[in-house]
Amino acid sequence: MGIDQLDGRIIVLLAREPRIGVLEMSRRLGVARGTVQARLDRLQSNGVIRGFGPEVDPAALGYPVTAFATLQIRQGQGPDVRAHLATVPEVLELHTTTGTGDMMCRLVARSNADLQRVIDRVVGFDGIVRASTAIVMENPVPLRIIPLVEQAAGDTEGT
Amino acid sequence: MGIDQLDGRIIVLLAREPRIGVLEMSRRLGVARGTVQARLDRLQSNGVIRGFGPEVDPAALGYPVTAFATLQIRQGQGPDVRAHLATVPEVLELHTTTGTGDMMCRLVARSNADLQRVIDRVVGFDGIVRASTAIVMENPVPLRIIPLVEQAAGDTEGT
């Protein structure tokens, strides 16, 4: 596990210009096309690169409001709660955590008013004892991976 | 703003099989290639589709520990704190929020012990008053967009 510098450069290049294609990458990186192809195959079978799905902006879809909800679950109701939350489209992700809450989820909604509806739907389930919600105002650092990839590529040098 | 059913089907198809290409999509959706191309162009210039960057798994990079940190900021120090956090590679995203905390960030680390180092680096900055951290144990619902896209495509029918 771990990536070397060439892997890192491939990922960063791909993150910056996703449409670029293997041939152009090999040109820019100064290596043979087969090498880039082999590296990419390996990164994907490694699981380092999960895929190339489209990044969809919920705001552009009509869901400009984002919030994080911390949930407290009744003992033993975990599995049921997960199944329940998985059925709510506005639940974008769900984690079980240590700490004050038992779960943490990311929600989106069409408006602040609509957020109320979403929260009602989320907590309107027996196993959920309490929920506390934090509405996102700004997003100074959008989800990113490049700095981490650069660090991983610089530090680890393979295994 | 909003997407119609064809847009929705395009996005879902793309999310399920990213490598698919415009031609194959047009075949499966039963529309002309030019249509799919035009839709995709529009979705991208709309900002609905931000891009096709590689989805990198931090765990496979050697960072298997994820945590969420809620930060309380000293009045007026917001901008400085943002700039500080932006320099930490392990900070994957950062939001400013309403509620008990002022900011919320997603962190990764090489281990639980390493998480301590990351947190020290995050909070080792003057403007941060307090931080409370929740370590992620499981991720029952990984970041997803398909259900929301399907709902948006079904409901809105364009504007």
Added chain:
DNA sequence: CGGGTAGCTGGTCAGATTGCCCAGTGAAAA
């Protein structure tokens, strides 16, 4: 009502890229 716009179809075209194969080389591991 007629005109104009917008979107989709089904087709063509040249050019680029992909996936695949190969032999040769250098370095590291056994």
Added chain:
DNA sequence: TTTTCACTGGGCAATCTGACCAGCTACCCG
């Protein structure tokens, strides 16, 4: 020393892309 592995540089056929076209329909507007 022999084997293994990754990378190089090359070539091949098949495919896809981006661009363009005319024709058609639906729709809005004056």
